[in-house]
Amino acid sequence: MWCGPAVQRGAVGAGTGVMCRKGSMPIPQGPFTGRTVTDLARELRDRKTTSVDLVEQALGAVAVLDPALNAFVTVDAGGALEAARRADEELSGGADRGPLHGLPVAVKDMIMVAGVPATMGSRHFAGYVPDADAACVTALREAGAVVVGKTTTHEFAYGPTGDRSATGPSRNPWDPERMSGGSSGGSGAAVAAGMVPLALGTDTGGSVRIPAAVCGIAGFKPAYDAIPADGVFPLSTTLDHVGVLAGTPDDCLIAYRHLAGDGGGPGREGTEPVRVAWLDPGAVFDGDPRVTRTVRAASGASAEVRLSEEVAAELRETYLAIQSCETAAVHAERLERAPELFDAEVLERLRAAAELPGWRYVRALEARRRLAGTVGALFERHDVLALPAVPIVAPPVGAREMEVDGRSVAVRPALLALTSPWNVLGFPALTVPAGTVDGLPVGLQFVCRRGDEPLLFEAAARADAARTARTAD
Numbered sequence: 001m002w003c004g005p006a007v008q009r010g011a012v013g014a015g016t017g018v019m020c021r022k023g024s025m026p027i028p029q030g031p032f033t034g035r036t037v038t039d040l041a042r043e044l045r046d047r048k049t050t051s052v053d054l055v056e057q058a059l060g061a062v063a064v065l066d067p068a069l070n071a072f073v074t075v076d077a078g079g080a081l082e083a084a085r086r087a088d089e090e091l092s093g094g095a096d097r098g099p100l101h102g103l104p105v106a107v108k109d110m111i112m113v114a115g116v117p118a119t120m121g122s123r124h125f126a127g128y129v130p131d132a133d134a135a136c137v138t139a140l141r142e143a144g145a146v147v148v149g150k151t152t153t154h155e156f157a158y159g160p161t162g163d164r165s166a167t168g169p170s171r172n173p174w175d176p177e178r179m180s181g182g183s184s185g186g187s188g189a190a191v192a193a194g195m196v197p198l199a200l201g202t203d204t205g206g207s208v209r210i211p212a213a214v215c216g217i218a219g220f221k222p223a224y225d226a227i228p229a230d231g232v233f234p235l236s237t238t239l240d241h242v243g244v245l246a247g248t249p250d251d252c253l254i255a256y257r258h259l260a261g262d263g264g265g266p267g268r269e270g271t272e273p274v275r276v277a278w279l280d281p282g283a284v285f286d287g288d289p290r291v292t293r294t295v296r297a298a299s300g301a302s303a304e305v306r307l308s309e310e311v312a313a314e315l316r317e318t319y320l321a322i323q324s325c326e327t328a329a330v331h332a333e334r335l336e337r338a339p340e341l342f343d344a345e346v347l348e349r350l351r352a353a354a355e356l357p358g359w360r361y362v363r364a365l366e367a368r369r370r371l372a373g374t375v376g377a378l379f380e381r382h383d384v385l386a387l388p389a390v391p392i393v394a395p396p397v398g399a400r401e402m403e404v405d406g407r408s409v410a411v412r413p414a415l416l417a418l419t420s421p422w423n424v425l426g427f428p429a430l431t432v433p434a435g436t437v438d439g440l441p442v443g444l445q446f447v448c449r450r451g452d453e454p455l456l457f458e459a460a461a462r463a464d465a466a467r468t469a470r471t472a473d
């Protein structure tokens with residue numbers, strides 16, 4: 001029997017012993033598989049579990065499952081158990097901090113957690129221990145969540161493949177020979193394998209949505225700066241976004257409301273149906289037609305829009321120019337002083353980035369303003385755009401070319417093609433599971449304008465309900 005991580009309830013720690021197989025590969029089912037944040041919050045309030053118990057389940061799952069997946073760089077068992085004990089005391093004393101209170105969460109290793117090593121996936125930061133929490137970690141702690149550890153990132157988050165990290169590649173729970181995506185690949189694998197119910201990631205060109213899509217979970221990149229990035233190591237400061245990975249879009253929304261500087265914005269007021277338009281990905285990237293078909297069928301779109309080839313090309317070039325110049329600025333001293341400490345592929349990208357002339361950056365900033373108007377106009381008649389998050393299934397770990405529909409496709413541009421435009425424009429974008437192709441998950445991405453997040457989540461909830469109904473048939 002072959003079944004995905006989200007199909008069955010937890011084996012590890014829950015004692016059911018469920019392990020699914022594809023070929024000879026065991027598919028892990030951790031204790032949080034199929035348990036939503038709302039389920040866990042109810043279990044805690046009904047005294048069916050405690051935060052200490054949930055944290056012990058997470059730690060147990062990491063011990064059993066992580067050797068095959070490499071989702072975690074650092075596990076803070078002592079700190080987590082202590083925080084869980086405090087959470088239990090507060091809850092039993094009636095001090096309820098809301099749905100995240102007492103829940104174990106994981107944090108990408110680009111985000112600072114006080115007293116816990118932060119490597120950014122790089123040998124440059126071996127032994128570095130920050131002394132303060134990032135703002136998003138403070139917000140999680142204020143919501144009562146318990147940080148159990150730090151997750152694997154592509155070195156300095158500079159790569160969507162998640163397989164170039166000082167501590168080795170993170171692997172996909174659906175098939176550990178495949179990538180879990182990047183750069184928040186550890187967060188994707190940790191949630192998809194049910195080791196934790198929720199994880200933080202960062203997304204500069206797709207790094208939350210890519211792992212979420214290829215690991216079959218939900219991933220939300222909010223509007224630019226909606227979650228403050230203080231205490232997050234930069235990749236490209238005007239493209240970097242902090243985001244959330246979880247089992248369902250609803251869980252992402254719950255976390256987002258606690259993380260957003262503005263409290264997550266207003267709820268939805270109108271009762272009009274959400275107008276969802278399919279954004280034909282063809283002009284942007286020629287991907288796997290089976291992925292496009294599967295995602296489209298799940299989208300609930302009632303109209304179709306296209307970007308011109310020129311606009312698609314301008315979005316791509318703008319993204320690359322802005323990211324290259326900004327990341328070259330972040331790493332200029334390291335590149336000069338200790339280039340040998342970088343992974344070879346990351347070094348090659350950084351060197352190429354540093355070659356780009358300054359006028360390209362200025363032009364790209366101008367283009368970004370123009371593009372916001374052009375693409376923003378699509379939202380005059382539609383509330384939400386739907387498109388695949390990633391136009392191919394998870395490539396094998398280490399692959400840089402992959403056969404797609406009888407052609408050879410370059411993996412990195414393929415992974416980034418449909419997610420990076422929304423970093424350039426700063427629009428909120430959410431991916432949800434949309435089914436499988438070749439037994440591997442594919443993600444459906446919804447995009448909206450800043451302020452329309454309630455519509456985005458409503459469109460996603462509908463697609464999710466339809467998918468769950470289909471799965472149950």
Ligand SMILES: NC(=O)C[C@H](N)C(=O)O
Binds near residue numbers: 158202
């Ligand atoms: N961090 C990411 O979103 C990936 C990065 N933008 C890249 O180009 O590799």
